[in-house]
Amino acid sequence: GNQRRTTEPTAMNVTSSRSHAVLQVRVERRNPSNPSGSLLGKLSMIDLAGSERAAETKNQGVRLLEGANINRSLLALGNC
Numbered sequence: 001g002n003q004r005r006t007t008e009p010t011a012m013n014v015t016s017s018r019s020h021a022v023l024q025v026r027v028e029r030r031n032p033s034n035p036s037g038s039l040l041g042k043l044s045m046i047d048l049a050g051s052e053r054a055a056e057t058k059n060q061g062v063r064l065l066e067g068a069n070i071n072r073s074l075l076a077l078g079n080c
Contacts, residue, residue, distance in 0.1 A: 008066075010057035020073070021047040048074060 031037040
């Protein structure tokens with residue numbers, strides 16, 4: 001999980017997240033007297049990579065392209 005997360009310093013944030021993270025928890029409650037009467041719940045927690053303005057981060061090269069890709073993916077999520 002979090003140990004595999006990618007972070008890189010920018011001019012705005014020393015540990016700017018460069019990746020999205022999703023944690024899903026699924027809980028099932030089974031009724032022993034009625035096996036077909038189970039209840040299922042799913043909780044999704046999402047931590048999105050930071051959307052930062054390129055001019056403020058002073059990113060260049062690979063970091064600038066990475067930021068553009070993060071912003072593009074956030075835009076796609078916003079259009080869902």
